[in-house]
Amino acid sequence: MKKVKKWRYYCDFCKKAGTYGPPMAKHEKNCTMNPGRGCGMCDRLDNSFPEPIETLMAPLKELEALRLKQTKTTTIGDLEIEGSPRLVDETKAAIDKLRKLSGHCPACMLAAVRQSKADVEFFDYKAEVKNKFKKGGRITSVFQLETAIKHGQWIYLHDTPKHPSWIAHMTFKTVMSLLDCRPTGLYFAVPNEKETIWTRSIG
Numbered sequence: 001m002k003k004v005k006k007w008r009y010y011c012d013f014c015k016k017a018g019t020y021g022p023p024m025a026k027h028e029k030n031c032t033m034n035p036g037r038g039c040g041m042c043d044r045l046d047n048s049f050p051e052p053i054e055t056l057m058a059p060l061k062e063l064e065a066l067r068l069k070q071t072k073t074t075t076i077g078d079l080e081i082e083g084s085p086r087l088v089d090e091t092k093a094a095i096d097k098l099r100k101l102s103g104h105c106p107a108c109m110l111a112a113v114r115q116s117k118a119d120v121e122f123f124d125y126k127a128e129v130k131n132k133f134k135k136g137g138r139i140t141s142v143f144q145l146e147t148a149i150k151h152g153q154w155i156y157l158h159d160t161p162k163h164p165s166w167i168a169h170m171t172f173k174t175v176m177s178l179l180d181c182r183p184t185g186l187y188f189a190v191p192n193e194k195e196t197i198w199t200r201s202i203g
């Protein structure tokens with residue numbers, strides 16, 4: 001019998017852990033909880049660095065300040081009840097501002113939401129991702145798929161844009177059957193025009 005001790009790698013910023021160092025190092029660099037993060041999504045799309053997290057968090061902090069200002073404490077007998085306002089329109093406006101500031105990068109938006117700890121009830125990461133991309137051409141060969149993954153390109157599967165690592169973790173058998181499967185298949189995820197995203201309201 002063999003006894004093996006294995007290293008486990010933990011992200012310094014969130015709860016993610018893994019058995020391999022390099023993928024965890026890559027995660028940590030772009031982790032949405034890392035205040036000095038890079039951004040896989042921004043870098044890939046137009047080679048720009050993400051806006052500093054403080055800039056991105058500004059509209060969310062304004063929202064929280066407003067909420068605090070409007071919070072009312074009601075005393076009933078010995079009980080003190082805090083009533084925070086819901087601020088529906090203000091929350092939607094803050095998300096719109098954040099979307100513009102980030103150049104519509106869902107990952108950067110998520111980072112700002114998580115790190116500000118603001119109550120942003122209408123923020124929907126999946127919807128932001130879905131709205132960012134449109135379906136491009138069909139991927140017809142393993143070579144095309146491999147190239148796309150290498151370049152960090154997002155891929156459409158079942159009408160949902162998926163991060164390339166998601167596809168990279170599938171078994172070869174699954175990938176082959178998806179490539180062959182009509183009409184499901186795999187498609188390139190092409191970024192939508194920013195103007196289109198900004199004028200369309202999400203959620």
Ligand SMILES: [Zn+2]
Binds near residue numbers: 014015
């Ligand atoms: Zn992390």
Ligand SMILES: [Zn+2]
Binds near residue numbers: 040105
């Ligand atoms: Zn980004």
